[in-house]
Amino acid sequence: MSVVHLADQAPVVSPDELIAGLVPPLRFAQARFETYRPDPAEPSQSRAKEALTAFADRIAAPPRKKWFGRAEPEAGAVYLDGGFGVGKTHLLASTWHRVPGPKAYGTFVEYTHLVGALGFATTVQRLSGHKLLAVDEFELDDPGDTMLMTRLLGELADAGVSLAATSNTLPDKLGEGRFAAEDFKREIQALSSRFDTLRVDGPDFRHAGLAAAPAPVSDADVQLRAGSTPGASLDDFDAVTATLGRLHPSRYGRLVDGVSAVHLRGVRPLTDQAVALRWVVLIDRLYDRTVPVVASGAPLDQLFSPEMIAGGYRKKYLRATSRLLALAREAG
CATH class of the missing domain: 3.40.50.300 (P-loop containing nucleotide triphosphate hydrolases)
Incomplete structure (x- = not known):
């Protein structure tokens, strides 16, 4: 079964599409x-x-x-x-x-x-x-x-x-x-x-009874699960990071439109603030679309360093971590 590679995509969004896309996320469509x-x-x-x-x-x-x-x-x-x-x-x-x-x-x-x-x-x-x-x-x-x-x-x-x-x-x-x-x-x-x-x-209410964050899986498991999931994406973490740096953040939603689940190999803690903020935006777009995340490498609750979480963008990073862990739990 073929998979999508986010790192290979170069989505284009017109002004009309940007305006038309200003609607509540899928989680709140009803x-x-x-x-x-x-x-x-x-x-x-x-x-x-x-x-x-x-x-x-x-x-x-x-x-x-x-x-x-x-x-x-x-x-x-x-x-x-x-x-x-x-x-x-x-x-x-x-x-x-x-x-x-x-x-x-x-x-x-x-x-x-x-x-x-x-x-x-x-x-x-x-x-x-x-x-x-x-x-x-x-x-x-x-x-x-x-x-x-x-x-x-x-x-x-x-x-x-x-x-x-x-x-x-x-x-x-x-x-x-x-x-x-x-x-x-x-x-x-x-x-x-x-x-x-x-x-x-x-x-x-979202803090009540939440399961612990799932442990990372192996690279082989990431690839296996991506290959058995219709509409899934499969990428190396660093390749997606580089792609985010080339795209305007207004295109991140289009990047993951239609993706059923995101699979990432080799997640590692981020040390650059600009890169971390790009990942915050991507995580928000994934959360809006209820796209599950499966990952290998570092635990997802370590994506943003303690120094970043203690800094000026603390609330952004905490929100993104909470959402990323929820998406990982949804992946099972």
Whole structure:
């Protein structure tokens, strides 16, 4: 059975395809307010669901213009404040699904990559006619990107686009750094007055009962499993790393579209920050598409060094490690 080699691919994504690809990931394609199950012990979850439902309905059916004067204000902007694993992404995706198009849904990183691929002015032009822009995992660890996104959201809000956002609050251990509303409002500064904060409390359900990370398999097992899995990819880790360096991150999703499972030989700890951040993006795209990962070499929880995890991009690396281990567990 033939396998795909990611290292041999050179995907091209047009501007129209980039815009059309701003939709919730496969994991949340069916997310709706009706399928969100608030914890009875956490009343903030029910309040957030009700508030977001009303928010989405205002966007879907805005107040009609008065006979005299200007139209009623637009629906505005909301920020979901809560810890890791309390259902913020489900609620954000539900909001997106409830609002008619045109609309966009993406992570903070996907929007910064969109600006990198299209340019700032073109991005504003392509998104300014949207009813809603949903931003998952708004990142606060890169001042330059934060300023870029603040400017982008400000221009889109001025154009009448409603905004909804969450931030990445993945903790190193349960209970640490759970809420980020004040950090969010401080970093976006002038834009903060546009946002209403909705608190979503609760324990991290994803930490309950998780199996240990699977041990690496042998190179021979990686090759055998790839050869017996229809639609699988098989690559050396270093070859994929080199390919990521040649591609704009906006193409990483297309690189793994249609791949049923990724098989990597010779995983090793990363020592270069730029390389590590590229792998963070690829892992996010794999997670979005629920693509299992089978690997040999170093254990996957050692992909990012302790020094990197202790640094300024700590939350990125912790989130990526959590997702990579989940994909490895799904591979069985």
